[in-house]
Amino acid sequence: MQAMTELNKMPTIFRINNTEQTAANLIEQLIITDNSAIVAATDRIAIGALQQLLHLGIKIPADVGVTGFDGVFINQISLQHLTTVQQPLKKIAQSMVELLLGMIEKRPGKSTLIPPQLSIAQTTRALEEK
Numbered sequence: 006m007q008a009m010t011e012l013n014k015m016p017t018i019f020r021i022n023n024t025e026q027t028a029a030n031l032i033e034q035l036i037i038t039d040n041s042a043i044v045a046a047t048d049r050i051a052i053g054a055l056q057q058l059l060h061l062g063i064k065i066p067a068d069v070g071v072t073g074f075d076g077v078f079i080n081q082i083s084l085q086h087l088t089t090v091q092q093p094l095k096k097i098a099q100s101m102v103e104l105l106l107g108m109i110e111k112r113p114g115k116s117t118l119i120p121p122q123l124s125i126a127q128t129t130r131a132l133e134e135k
Contacts, residue, residue, distance in 0.1 A: 021050065028053030032061070039068045042129075048073035052083045055128060059084060070129040076121075086126035093119055 009016050021027045028050045037058070045051035051073030055065060063069050065085060076091025100117050107114050 023047050023049055025049055025053030025056065029057035029060075032057035037063065037069060041068075042070040042072070044072045044074075046074055048075040048077070048087060048089050051087055051089070051128075055083055055085065055087065065128050066130040072129055076124055085128050088126045088129040089124050090121045091124045092121050 006016065019031055021031055023046070028045070032054050043051065043054050043058075045054060051071050055071045058065055058069055058071070065071060071087065073087050073089040076089040077094070096119050100119060104114050104117075
């Protein structure tokens with residue numbers, strides 16, 4: 006949202022079910038212009054959008070960029086390797102276990118921020134300088 010604001014652009018936000026087919030159906034209904042980007046809440050939605058965009062003859066990432074969010078494994082089995090925000094699940098699980106053990110042992114718990122990592126792949130490109 007910050008990047009969109011800085012570029013004086015207004016994002017269009019759609020709330021859909023977490024399925025490839027729902028994403029494909031949405032893409033079918035949209036008028037997508039070149040130099041657009043889709044940032045999906047999950048890799049599953051991003052892959053559904055990606056598949057439909059390719060079916061419509063839209064070039065990824067030349068015409069439209071696609072980014073997912075999960076990075077569990079599904080991003081690696083799509084037609085093109087998907088750019089995604091990867092969640093460090095091992096670190097998250099370890100932190101949760103330590104917090105739970107602390108609660109069991111009556112130790113004070115501490116909230117921990119574990120940042121995700123952007124994994125850039127074949128579905129996005131660098132912004133062209135003007």
